[in-house]
Amino acid sequence: MNKKSKAPTIIDVANLAGVSRATASRALAGYGRISQETIDRVQQAATKLGYRPNEVARAMRAGKTKTIGLVVISDFTNAFFDRATKAIIDAAKQSGYQTVVSHTDENIENERQAIRTLIEKRVDGLILVPSSDVDHEHLNSENLGSTPVVLIDRKLPDLPFASITTGDYEGAIEAVNFAFDQGHRDMGFVVAVPQLVGSTTKRPNIPISTVEDRTHGFETAIKKLNINPTMVFCEDSQEGAEAAVEKMLGKSTRPTILFTSNNDMLLAVLRVAGKLGVQIGSDLSVISFDDSPWAAAMSPAITVISRPVDELGRRAVDLLMQEIRSAPRGESLVLSTTLIVRESVSKRDSL
Amino acid sequence: MNKKSKAPTIIDVANLAGVSRATASRALAGYGRISQETIDRVQQAATKLGYRPNEVARAMRAGKTKTIGLVVISDFTNAFFDRATKAIIDAAKQSGYQTVVSHTDENIENERQAIRTLIEKRVDGLILVPSSDVDHEHLNSENLGSTPVVLIDRKLPDLPFASITTGDYEGAIEAVNFAFDQGHRDMGFVVAVPQLVGSTTKRPNIPISTVEDRTHGFETAIKKLNINPTMVFCEDSQEGAEAAVEKMLGKSTRPTILFTSNNDMLLAVLRVAGKLGVQIGSDLSVISFDDSPWAAAMSPAITVISRPVDELGRRAVDLLMQEIRSAPRGESLVLSTTLIVRESVSKRDSL
DNA sequence: AGGATTTGCGAGAACGTTCTCGCATTTCTC
DNA sequence: GAGAAATGCGAGAACGTTCTCGCAAATCCT
Secondary structure, three states, X not given: OOOOOOOOOHHHHHHXXXXXXXXXXXXXXXXXXXXXXXXXXXXXXXXXXXXXXXXXXXXXXXXXXXXXXXXXXXXXXXXXXXXXXXXXXXXXXXXXXXXXXXXXXXXXXXXXXXXXXXXHOOOOEEEEOOOOOOOOOOOOHHHHOOOXXXXXXXXXXXXXXXXXXXXHHXXXXXXXXXXHHOOOOOEEEEEEOOOOOOEEOOOOOOOOHHHHHHHHHHHHHHHHXXXXXXXXXXXXXXXXXXHHHHHHHHOOOOOOEEEEOXXXXXXXXXXXXXXXXXXXXXXXXXXXXXXXXXXXXXXXXXXXXXXXXXXXXXXXXXXXXXXHHOOOOOOEEEXXXXXXXXXXXXXXXXX | OOOOOOOOOHHHHHHHHOOOHHHHHHHHHOOOOOOHHHHHHHHHHHHHHOOOOOHHHHHHHHOOOOEEEEEEOOXXXXXXXXXXXXXXXXXXXXXXXXXXXXXXXXXXXXXXXXXXXXXXXXXXXXXXXXXXXXXXXXXXXXXXXXXXXXXXXXXXXXXXXXXXXXXXXXXXXXXXXXHHHOOOOOEEEEEEOOOOOOXXXXXXXXXXXXXXXXXXXXXXXXXXXXXXXXXXXXXOOHHHHHHHHHHHHHOOOOOOEEEEXXXXXXXXXXXXXXXXXXXXXXXXXXXXXXXXXXXXXXXXXXXXXXOOHHHHHHHHHHHHHHHHHOOOXXXXXXXXXXXXXXXXXXXXXXX
């Protein structure tokens, strides 16, 4: 039949059906004034030719691509963004939108580049995990045009974008109080700080609101309980984390419980503990931010501060759809975390 | 300045620079005969207006969208497809392509729908994890037109598409032989079979080549060693897997080592073992398909049959680019697995 | 039955590019 | 310095849709 012939256009369909372009278009899209008879004829012609509407042409004509862009960091171990990505893609599809995904690897130049490309592709909206709280001159109307933007996971208070975040400040406080109630008085916090090299015990500036919130919540709760914490801020890598944790656990007076700012840090703690023969649970309690299937399956199962990732994704799409349809409102949403108590926190007699 | 004005087009740039559309286009794209002077003038006008080329129009004119579609199943616990997704998106970006992602949730109707939409969006190529080995009448030229397709992770021998898979058959054999060398004689295999409900010990038809390969490899190695395996085929869900595993481990004569067909099954085994007080390593050895960061961090660390996921993603894009550029060749690639020995397999004295 | 209304459809423009021509004008060649 | 060649640029078409208009034919109303 057809060897290398181009895909059939609506003109081919119209010709076969013996009508004009306009009529064929009406017949297929089902609008305007048209007789049932012609509709049937056109549809038959369309299926006969295997006609597929050209969405590019449609987008061009309509000025809408029915596509959104997702610019996200992607970390190895933490399923958080992967799951958010899935939730967003699926929710967008529900709303009739496709999703183009870009990864920044937490690099601001990649972020700039990704946004630029997506704007040129004329996505109808953008969901963005900003790489940095401070460096965001590229998020201006000059670069974005009038493309609606929804920020997730991290907030940029100076900018008028809609955003969805989680209540990590409160989540950290709840976790610390729980540990206190279980009798723990020596608490440690392992914090991964992007852009940091090596590790330090001195409180640095944290350029990511999520991590800052967690840290600040921890500090606040600790202060209120009037106990002395052990904190370490380390670079966001496997080696950096392990080195920092090893130093911490090697000391004679080590904390009885360790909080970790994300799953990478949790895994670092687990690896080091395994190496040092420290039993999680009995020897050292652990609470981590972000849940994951494996945290629940381990023995002992890890107690976590869980964040509603699926809901976050869905709500992000909802918000973006709102902004696409009507004027931007820059709404800001905070979803609560949940402390999921499992087995990794032992009860201690407080003396 | 501009309140709700549309994004500037090349005509605006041309007007501001005092040249024609064609000249402006030449100046910006840098082709054809044009003087340096006008190039400068046009570029200045472009930056002044904040001009961003409209890729939709460009795609329409060129007949190429510089976009590929990725249709992938997405499982909760298994990072495999998430990592493959990332590898593909990043590799595609390297080649100047953006990626639209769709999830099928292993549902054939979703797959059909996703492909249809992507074809209508006129993606230049498609990377696909087929939901089923048998049900693929929708993968014909009628539906695909001349869009190149690369299959990953699963092969469809009847179809002329390029494909990349991993040598899971050989991987399974290697793992079984390793277990035998460590002294294990009672081996079990927990296989997740899509579309199955409940569980069975009778060998079913497996509609996914990857899982079939793993199973077949296991069977072959076992047969050659002349030992009796314990196999259970169960539905691909948390509950189904746990029920099946619990029945298996509850028996008086339980295997000394368990192979699991994916990470979901591994987690099921871990959960049930934790519940039953069975110590992984000492009481029960374990080997799973697919590596993950947490498998390495556990105590004991899990021995796995690792698959080169990043390479798989990169090669898939390479292959697709080839097919996009020249005529389809339907090349078929198999990447080898690696047995990563960690601590979850104990040595046993074979009597 | 004759005007008013409705119905069905086609002509043409528009979306923003790029590319092919062809026409001036400049530069080269001897 | 005259013809040849090269250079710079603009006019217009094309990509595949959708939508607005307007026209003819069919139907309605009294």
